[in-house]
Amino acid sequence: MTDISAENAALIPAPQKPVVRGYWGNVWNKLRYDYVTLFFLGLIIAIILIAILAPWIAPFDPNKSSMASRLKPPGFKHFVLGTDEQGRDILSRIIWGGRTSLLMGISPVLFATIIGGLFGVLAGFAGGRTNTAIMRTMDVFFAFPSVLLAVAISGSLGSGMVNQMITLTIVLIPPICRVAETATAQVRTMDFIDAARASGAKTPSILFRHVLVNVMSPVLVYASTLVSASILLASGLSFLGLGVAPPTPDWGLMLSTLRQSIYVQPLVCALPGVAILVTSVAFNLVSDGLRQAMDVKA
Amino acid sequence: MTAQPTERHLQPVPPGDNNDRGGKAQPLLIVQNLQKYFPIRGGVLNRKVAEVKAVDDVSFSVMKGETLGIVGESGCGKSTLARLLMHLMPRDKGTLVFDGDPVDEPHGITLRELRRNMQMVFQDSYSSLNPRLPVVDSIAYGPTVHGVATSEAKIKARGLLEKVGLRPDLFGGRYPHELSGGQKQRVNIARALALDPRMLILDEAVSALDKSVEAQVLNLLGYLKRHLNLTYIFISHDLHVVQYISDRVLVMYLGQVVEIGPVDRIYNAPKHPYTRALLQSALEIDPEHRIETPPLVGDPPNPINPPSGCRFRTRCPYAEAICERETPKLGKAAENPAEHVAACHITNPVAGHSMAGRTLQSLPVEASAPRALAAAL
Numbered sequence: 254m255t256d257i258s259a260e261n262a263a264l265i266p267a268p269q270k271p272v273v274r275g276y277w278g279n280v281w282n283k284l285r286y287d288y289v290t291l292f293f294l295g296l297i298i299a300i301i302l303i304a305i306l307a308p309w310i311a312p313f314d315p316n317k318s319s320m321a322s323r324l325k326p327p328g329f330k331h332f333v334l335g336t337d338e339q340g341r342d343i344l345s346r347i348i349w350g351g352r353t354s355l356l357m358g359i360s361p362v363l364f365a366t367i368i369g370g371l372f373g374v375l376a377g378f379a380g381g382r383t384n385t386a387i388m389r390t391m392d393v394f395f396a397f398p399s400v401l402l403a404v405a406i407s408g409s410l411g412s413g414m415v416n417q418m419i420t421l422t423i424v425l426i427p428p429i430c431r432v433a434e435t436a437t438a439q440v441r442t443m444d445f446i447d448a449a450r451a452s453g454a455k456t457p458s459i460l461f462r463h464v465l466v467n468v469m470s471p472v473l474v475y476a477s478t479l480v481s482a483s484i485l486l487a488s489g490l491s492f493l494g495l496g497v498a499p500p501t502p503d504w505g506l507m508l509s510t511l512r513q514s515i516y517v518q519p520l521v522c523a524l525p526g527v528a529i530l531v532t533s534v535a536f537n538l539v540s541d542g543l544r545q546a547m548d549v550k551a
Numbered sequence: 552m553t554a555q556p557t558e559r560h561l562q563p564v565p566p567g568d569n570n571d572r573g574g575k576a577q578p579l580l581i582v583q584n585l586q587k588y589f590p591i592r593g594g595v596l597n598r599k600v601a602e603v604k605a606v607d608d609v610s611f612s613v614m615k616g617e618t619l620g621i622v623g624e625s626g627c628g629k630s631t632l633a634r635l636l637m638h639l640m641p642r643d644k645g646t647l648v649f650d651g652d653p654v655d656e657p658h659g660i661t662l663r664e665l666r667r668n669m670q671m672v673f674q675d676s677y678s679s680l681n682p683r684l685p686v687v688d689s690i691a692y693g694p695t696v697h698g699v700a701t702s703e704a705k706i707k708a709r710g711l712l713e714k715v716g717l718r719p720d721l722f723g724g725r726y727p728h729e730l731s732g733g734q735k736q737r738v739n740i741a742r743a744l745a746l747d748p749r750m751l752i753l754d755e756a757v758s759a760l761d762k763s764v765e766a767q768v769l770n771l772l773g774y775l776k777r778h779l780n781l782t783y784i785f786i787s788h789d790l791h792v793v794q795y796i797s798d799r800v801l802v803m804y805l806g807q808v809v810e811i812g813p814v815d816r817i818y819n820a821p822k823h824p825y826t827r828a829l830l831q832s833a834l835e836i837d838p839e840h841r842i843e844t845p846p847l848v849g850d851p852p853n854p855i856n857p858p859s860g861c862r863f864r865t866r867c868p869y870a871e872a873i874c875e876r877e878t879p880k881l882g883k884a885a886e887n888p889a890e891h892v893a894a895c896h897i898t899n900p901v902a903g904h905s906m907a908g909r910t911l912q913s914l915p916v917e918a919s920a921p922r923a924l925a926a927a928l
Contacts, residue, residue: 444678444679448743449681451639463681466684467682
């Protein structure tokens, strides 16, 4: 630059220090103005907190039945949301049931993301025979409808919480693997991978520094949509009697047992379903917002 | 050829380039008989049914401090050649000698060493930068791979950004999508320079830019070359740009070198009929001088099954029987950089071509189509 005289220099505003945020800083900056996503994110946090704090929040013991007050409507005596067919407080059961349902929604997705993502990145990056071996195996699982597959695996493993988790994880691995594979295969052909290799980088370094960062956001976003699917699937399994055992409060199980009383107390029967609906809608909307926020180009 | 070790130590190191090993006369890069065939698989058993002869027996050398332009039609193997030189794909045959040291051989330099000395700028400025890394990190990545501390590499990256004309505090933290095409290509150049290479392969590096930005980047390349003692291999289909930037030019056709020589001699007096046709196809700036008839007709033959003998004979107006029988040789062009040679029987007085020994300029430009084709029409 040429020298600028003092008076001219005064006219030129001092260069503003540009705001430099990291990747996650950028994501948060976009989320900050997305009020819908923020609202539902708050809702999810609230639901999770309620589930965690269930022993202190729930007004009654979820397993204490009372034959005198069975299938009462909401607002009956001190039962805010009414009672079920054994006279247990619905509100307490929904609060306690959130524990199992959320656990079933989140943990299988978490495990499946780690396992499926690993296989997907491996298949996408290695290509060739490795890809064929992994992806064709996944295709075998894909051939079954997810509910049928879950029922089949669950049936052979037996009911119970751990088995249900294993079942859901197995069911969720193929789609996540597929997403990770597609994203990786897309990244692999990009010139910056060649550029990294040309600068002498070894495969692990390229994978971590260049591939994973690009594969992570589509996989994370997709996984977050699966949370609601997983909750529904877990509820479905419980509904079919393949999930958690009856006394444990669980939204799907409650729906299943209350189903018989739908003509007696339709409102009460619908409540566990409402809980499932609200939670899964919240997860879906948050994942949608997350997808937008994580898109660097938007 | 390779200097003896004793001689090498006696040679004074030229000022400015501490990495020079072979001395001034030693070509920076010698490529010998490079070959790459891509298999085409088919059938139920996925067996190899044919081969695309993408790069076939290519030899040339690049002198220190020069810019070697590589031109040719689309699909003639220019980019494959660049990727082979960069070892981004395995070669079938051929040797590379970098400044007197064979590459990837027991007594030569390692591949890693070569990559430190030779870097590449890609055509697609968008896909050649990681969209999830701020550009300063993209530039700093190379040095960190070679063991430089991250903080040090970032300082270096900022310095490089300055060198390519981007203010580091303004652009360093940006993501590739926040830059224009020209800015991205500048970042790509900075990234290629991050390892202090001695040679840059520029694979259509300015082709995707619009003309004014292209001029800026070309000037930047010239500036960097002078200040950093660089040697360029400049691959492009733009004949004007190649003429502007190159010292020597190599013309490729169907995976082979058809002509190589100093830029003025190639552009003023091409020896190979293909080179002449290629140069004629370049648009004149003066509309009065534009040609109406195409200098060449037809598509290049299929590289899966190239014509016997001279590969250009199917489109050459001077093709004779000898061209079908014998493959014209470039000769020992790889050894002498000042030489202007073409792989054409006409240039060889003893080859048996009826026009042998005559210069291309003395030959009539009468037929734009080969005689066989003209007869059929």
